[in-house]
Amino acid sequence: MAGTFLVIWIFMSFVDKEPFINLGLHVKNRFKEIIFGTILGFVLLGLGLLILIILEEVTIENFNVNKNKLWSAFLLFLIVAFTEEIMFRGYVLRNSLYSFNKYGALLISSILFALAHSFNPNMSWFTFLELFVAGMLLGISYIYTKNLWFPIALHFSWNFFQTLFGFKVSGQEFYSLVELEVSDNNIINGGEFGFEGSILALIFQLILLVTIWVYFEKYKSKRQLRG
Numbered sequence: 001m002a003g004t005f006l007v008i009w010i011f012m013s014f015v016d017k018e019p020f021i022n023l024g025l026h027v028k029n030r031f032k033e034i035i036f037g038t039i040l041g042f043v044l045l046g047l048g049l050l051i052l053i054i055l056e057e058v059t060i061e062n063f064n065v066n067k068n069k070l071w072s073a074f075l076l077f078l079i080v081a082f083t084e085e086i087m088f089r090g091y092v093l094r095n096s097l098y099s100f101n102k103y104g105a106l107l108i109s110s111i112l113f114a115l116a117h118s119f120n121p122n123m124s125w126f127t128f129l130e131l132f133v134a135g136m137l138l139g140i141s142y143i144y145t146k147n148l149w150f151p152i153a154l155h156f157s158w159n160f161f162q163t164l165f166g167f168k169v170s171g172q173e174f175y176s177l178v179e180l181e182v183s184d185n186n187i188i189n190g191g192e193f194g195f196e197g198s199i200l201a202l203i204f205q206l207i208l209l210v211t212i213w214v215y216f217e218k219y220k221s222k223r224q225l226r227g
Contacts, residue, residue: 004083008091016095023090024148033150040208041157048200049165049178057189058166062179069175073163076174081156088113088135089142089151102143110135121171122192130202131170137209144216158196168194 012020052058088109096105113135114128138151163169166180171193185191190198 004087008086011091023086023094024142024146025086025090026147027149030147030149033147034153037150037153037155038157041154042161044204044208045158045161045165045167045195048195048198048204051200052189052198055188057183057186059181059183060166060178061181064175064177064179066175070164070177073175074160077156077159077163077169080159081152084113084116085138085148085152085155088116089139090148093139093142094146097143106136106139106143109139113138117170120193122168122197123171124193124197126187127171127193127197130196130205133202133205133209134196137205137212140209140212141216144220162195165195167196168192170194170196 008023009020012018012023049058053060092112093105093109096108099105100108110132114131117123117131118128120127138155141150142148159169163174164177166176166178167190168174182189182191187197187199190196190201195201
């Protein structure tokens with residue numbers, strides 16, 4: 001992960017000849033986006049867990065409180081969120097916008113994001129589709145704001161609460177605060193890939209993707225009318 005930062009810093013410094021912060025890391029007036037993205041991930045994963053419990057797809061068996069593992073998971077998924085967002089949204093999407101329209105650039109960066117997870121355990125065509133949509137969701141705000149703090153916060157929160165609530169993350173198992181019993185591995189609960197391999201996750205992501213797109217398009221139209 002440190003190597004990723006170094007490579008991108010070298011490209012920004014010597015190829016793009018711009019400060020690293022120009023990838024979209026300016027923090028001025030972005031605190032609300034960080035809070036919103038973090039809360040949003042918690043709410044979506046909490047709602048998903050509740051729905052799966054109601055549907056009897058999963059059952060809470062136990063709680064496993066380990067402060068050291070909790071902090072380790074927090075730091076791990078924070079680093080993952082920063083690394084992947086800087087790479088796929090901050091660098092790939094940002095530079096693609098110079099050559100393609102915003103939707104073409106978003107498409108390219110999302111495909112590459114999904115492909116980067118191709119060797120994760122328990123991948124399938126459906127989980128690839130989910131990761132592609134996740135890339136679209138994480139990139140949609142960036143094409144309007146050119147800022148990474150919302151996608152970083154949402155990415156971190158989604159992964160962090162997914163593992164805390166007892167799910168695997170992209171097919172990989174990490175520390176969980178909640179220990180779940182899965183009735184049967186299927187497309188409803190996500191099975192061995194985790195919640196993001198479920199139809200619920202895909203529905204949540206599509207709704208949020210469209211909502212964010214509509215919000216920014218309306219905001220852009222209002223600004224054009226005022227201007």
